[in-house]
Amino acid sequence: MSDLLSVTPSGLYCEAGGFYIDPWRPVERAVVTHAHSDHARPGSKRYLCSSACAPFVRLRCGEESAISCLEFGERRTINGVTLSLHPAGHILGSAQVRVEHQGEVWVVTGDYKTEPDPTVEPFELVRCHTLITECTFGLPVYRWPEALAEFERINAWWAANQSAGRTSVLMGYSLGKAQRLLAGVDAGLGPIFAHGAVLGPTQAYRDQGIRLPPVRPVSEAPLDVDWPRALVVAPPGAEATPWMRRFRESATAFASGWMAVRGIKRRRGVERGFVISDHVDWPALMEVVAATGASRVLTTHGYSAVVAKHLSERGLDSSPLETQFRGEAEEEGA
Amino acid sequence: MKRFVRLFEALDGTTATKEKIALLRAYFEEAEPEDAAWAVWLLSGNKPKGSANRTRLAAWASEEAGIAGWLFDECRSAVGDFAETIALLLPKACGSETGFTLAENAAKIESLAVLDETGQREVVLSAWRGMDGAERLVFNKLVTGAFRVGVSRDLVVRGLSEALGVPRDEVVHRLMGDWRPTAEFFSSLTDGAPSPLDRPYPFCLAHPIAGDPAELGAIEGWQAEWKWDGIRAQVIRRNGTTAIWSRGEELVTDRYPEIEQASRLLPEGCVLDGELLPWGEGGPMPFNQLQRRIGRKTVGAKLLAEIPVVLMAYDLLESDGQDCRPLPLSERRDRLAAVVNEAGHPFLLSPTVAAGSWEELGALQRSALGRGAEGLMLKRLDSPYGVGRRRGAWWKWKLQPRSVDAVLMYALRGSGSRASLFTDYAFGVWKGHELVTIAKAYSGLTNAEIREVDAYIRANTLEKIGPARTVPPELVFEIGFEGIQKSTRHKSGYAVRFPRILRWRRDKRPEDADTLETVASLFEPLE
Numbered sequence: 124m125s126d127l128l129s130v131t132p133s134g135l136y137c138e139a140g141g142f143y144i145d146p147w148r149p150v151e152r153a154v155v156t157h158a159h160s161d162h163a164r165p166g167s168k169r170y171l172c173s174s175a176c177a178p179f180v181r182l183r184c185g186e187e188s189a190i191s192c193l194e195f196g197e198r199r200t201i202n203g204v205t206l207s208l209h210p211a212g213h214i215l216g217s218a219q220v221r222v223e224h225q226g227e228v229w230v231v232t233g234d235y236k237t238e239p240d241p242t243v244e245p246f247e248l249v250r251c252h253t254l255i256t257e258c259t260f261g262l263p264v265y266r267w268p269e270a271l272a273e274f275e276r277i278n279a280w281w282a283a284n285q286s287a288g289r290t291s292v293l294m295g296y297s298l299g300k301a302q303r304l305l306a307g308v309d310a311g312l313g314p315i316f317a318h319g320a321v322l323g324p325t326q327a328y329r330d331q332g333i334r335l336p337p338v339r340p341v342s343e344a345p346l347d348v349d350w351p352r353a354l355v356v357a358p359p360g361a362e363a364t365p366w367m368r369r370f371r372e373s374a375t376a377f378a379s380g381w382m383a384v385r386g387i388k389r390r391r392g393v394e395r396g397f398v399i400s401d402h403v404d405w406p407a408l409m410e411v412v413a414a415t416g417a418s419r420v421l422t423t424h425g426y427s428a429v430v431a432k433h434l435s436e437r438g439l440d441s442s443p444l445e446t447q448f449r450g451e452a453e454e455e456g457a
Numbered sequence: 458m459k460r461f462v463r464l465f466e467a468l469d470g471t472t473a474t475k476e477k478i479a480l481l482r483a484y485f486e487e488a489e490p491e492d493a494a495w496a497v498w499l500l501s502g503n504k505p506k507g508s509a510n511r512t513r514l515a516a517w518a519s520e521e522a523g524i525a526g527w528l529f530d531e532c533r534s535a536v537g538d539f540a541e542t543i544a545l546l547l548p549k550a551c552g553s554e555t556g557f558t559l560a561e562n563a564a565k566i567e568s569l570a571v572l573d574e575t576g577q578r579e580v581v582l583s584a585w586r587g588m589d590g591a592e593r594l595v596f597n598k599l600v601t602g603a604f605r606v607g608v609s610r611d612l613v614v615r616g617l618s619e620a621l622g623v624p625r626d627e628v629v630h631r632l633m634g635d636w637r638p639t640a641e642f643f644s645s646l647t648d649g650a651p652s653p654l655d656r657p658y659p660f661c662l663a664h665p666i667a668g669d670p671a672e673l674g675a676i677e678g679w680q681a682e683w684k685w686d687g688i689r690a691q692v693i694r695r696n697g698t699t700a701i702w703s704r705g706e707e708l709v710t711d712r713y714p715e716i717e718q719a720s721r722l723l724p725e726g727c728v729l730d731g732e733l734l735p736w737g738e739g740g741p742m743p744f745n746q747l748q749r750r751i752g753r754k755t756v757g758a759k760l761l762a763e764i765p766v767v768l769m770a771y772d773l774l775e776s777d778g779q780d781c782r783p784l785p786l787s788e789r790r791d792r793l794a795a796v797v798n799e800a801g802h803p804f805l806l807s808p809t810v811a812a813g814s815w816e817e818l819g820a821l822q823r824s825a826l827g828r829g830a831e832g833l834m835l836k837r838l839d840s841p842y843g844v845g846r847r848r849g850a851w852w853k854w855k856l857q858p859r860s861v862d863a864v865l866m867y868a869l870r871g872s873g874s875r876a877s878l879f880t881d882y883a884f885g886v887w888k889g890h891e892l893v894t895i896a897k898a899y900s901g902l903t904n905a906e907i908r909e910v911d912a913y914i915r916a917n918t919l920e921k922i923g924p925a926r927t928v929p930p931e932l933v934f935e936i937g938f939e940g941i942q943k944s945t946r947h948k949s950g951y952a953v954r955f956p957r958i959l960r961w962r963r964d965k966r967p968e969d970a971d972t973l974e975t976v977a978s979l980f981e982p983l984e
């Protein structure tokens with residue numbers, strides 16, 4: 124019997140159901156886990172995603188995209204295959220895809236994290252026979268510090284920059300990370316501004332009832348603004364552009380799981396790093412794999428070969444899934 | 458240890474000199490004397506006398522983390538740094554221990570030198586279990602001998618000087634020579650007690666002269682001497698014993714028995730600054746002859762006869778037990794002449810080069826090679842003997858300023874028959890507190906030296922970046938070249954043409970290597 128899900132040139136495909144999950148080429152029917160660029164691509168005829176995810180898919184794939192929505196936990200049967208979406212805790216609306224056919228259950232995690240985050244639906248553990256998991260941070264050196272403690276460090280950094288007369292420019296991916304940062308910092312410290320790329324997703328979060336502090340666009344800042352008091356949230360890469368000049372003296376920091384490693388921080392030339400990740404770390408990855416009860420684990424994204432080898436040594440049937448996902452290798456919303 | 462770890466992180470997080478000095482000052486003011494002594498020791502580039510080998514550390518860490526050896530290697534290559542890999546891998550601390558002081562942890566590391574594998578394992582595991590992440594990183598760097606911070610010795614001295622209220626030159630002097638990091642040592646920095654008997658004075662060093670020497674003013678105000686190509690050294694005669702220190706602050710008394718013997722004829726309470734030179738029939742022998750003696754701890758009679766060594770005396774730093782460095786050079790020179798003439802061979806008085814004009818002196822300078830010298834030294838006659846490399850009073854006017862002292866930064870495997878060895882090196886010079894590459898070179902060392910450098914690289918690899926292995930900035934080499942060009946390929950902005958390794962400068966510390974400024978000053982005259 125062939126696998127319920129398998130990799131084709133267009134992406135991960137469910138032959139029995141006739142749909143793709145996060146395809147990398149335009150297809151008839153695409154189930155999308157979340158709206159990061161390596162998961163949601165424009166051009167497919169029809170999209171299926173969680174209701175919370177739909178506004179972001181529209182932002183990414185075009186207003187006119189044909190999107191049908193599922194509530195989390197709601198089941199839909201397509202050609203005898205039962206499909207449902209479950210919160211992945213990665214960004215707002217991000218989903219794991221559960222696929223059931225003739226009693227066999229597969230779960231595709233998409234990107235996910237299990238630690239608490241007030242801006243997303245909490246991760247839901249879904250039991251399954253076969254698990255397809257991401258491995259962006261699939262090495263035992265990745266173990267996140269407590270996010271609350273890390274946000275305390277961000278606040279302290281902001282306050283120190285204020286006394287030193289330097290504008291605090293905090294960088295994080297514009298969809299998901301930026302909103303988590305906005306929700307986590309102490310907005311009482313001073314005014315918060317954001318780069319244009321951050322504003323759209325932030326408004327979409329607000330529209331869905333996520334409470335975020337007031338944020339003003341940098342481009343509309345008054346001429347006499349006291350920049351050194353401010354926190355500016357910007358996408359990574361902004362630090363190398365002329366856009367930064369307006370702040371004159373600035374302190375830059377990058378919020379990402381990669382910041383756990385000093386060497387990576389140094390190679391990227393980051394002045395200050397905060398370890399805040401929207402992916403699972405190694406212990407959480409191992410926990411989730413065990414808790415799903417899956418006897419077969421296919422790995423994708425990042426350190427897929429390493430994780431598969433480790434799980435095989437632990438007695439699981441595990442191998443890397445050959446996909447085009449290169450992981451958010453030090454680039455995206457990691 | 459937590460306070461020292463915070464200092465380490467803070468120093469790592471800033472490139473501003475002022476801020477670094479302020480951090481050092483605050484640390485030295487707050488830390489317990491024993492910890493402060495260790496901090497000075499470690500920040501000056503010294504290592505604890507003890508370590509554990511990396512294979513064992515990797516095995517213990519994998520065991521603690523519950524992972525296989527191959528997975529450790531995967532982590533190591535993703536992280537780059539060995540010490541950091543272990544710090545990240547270990548499970549969270551048990552939290553029962555209140556933490557140890559820097560001195561206590563250093564003592565543990567020193568104890569490893571005399572323990573067997575089981576004993577070492579016990580010490581290291583118990584240390585790991587009582588520490589958090591940042592502390593583990595520092596501990597692991599210390600235990601692997603890879604601890605480095607971006608502060609020069611000069612910054613440490615300035616921080617100490619501010620914290621203790623002791624003048625900088627005095628601090629430099631007290632940090633010279635052999636000392637051990639103890640509470641007593643740290644207290645001795647302030648108590649004004651006389652220096653230990655064998656402690657050398659800081660050497661006075663010269664900058665290369667960039668422009669026309671005539672710009673130095675009237676030639677009558679200057680003393681010119683030949684610049685000899687040997688090993689700069691201090692001979693200290695106090696209380697009936699002799700100590701010979703190299704410029705790299707290595708005690709080399711035993712390596713030059715002829716000098717030690719003859720030093721009995723020096724007056725009591727006398728310190729000479731000079732150059733150890735291999736000296737044959739009436740003249741200097743090439744430097745590579747001296748190299749045959751440098752590496753040896755003890756010298757046999759045959760070598761002694763083949764390559765006799767003299768001390769070409771430049772200066773007198775102490776006479777009758779009194780520090781005479783503040784006296785003008787002209788007066789020190791008179792006293793030096795008296796001392797050296799009295800003692801006789803193998804003490805020679807560095808001859809002065811007399812000239813009525815700068816042109817005349819220039820002609821003599823060009824004859825240096827024929828006399829076995831590499832140029833001239835110019836010293837102001839009214840200048841005191843300074844501390845370190847300061848502008849103004851001393852200049853070196855080298856015949857061919859076409860060499861720089863550079864620090865080994867990374868290495869690649871050789872090709873052909875040398876493919877198994879790391880023989881292709883990249884060298885850097887200082888730009889502030891950072892090294893920037895200036896040259897790549899692969900020839901010039903002896904086979905024995907190549908093997909030694911190869912072993913060093915393997916044991917001290919910091920990161921594997923592609924085929925390259927980076928090493929801590931520790932080894933200094935003199936690089937000769939044909940010319941200097943501007944270059945975008947090197948981070949320094951300059952590239953040297955036809956670089957080759959002239960010699961391994963074991964007598965130099967990394968901070969003694971040349972600066973980008975010096976390289977830039979060599980650039981113009983060669984255009």
Ligand SMILES: [Zn+2]
Binds near residue numbers: 157159213456
């Ligand atoms: Zn994502």
Ligand SMILES: [Zn+2]
Binds near residue numbers: 159161162424450451
């Ligand atoms: Zn992704």
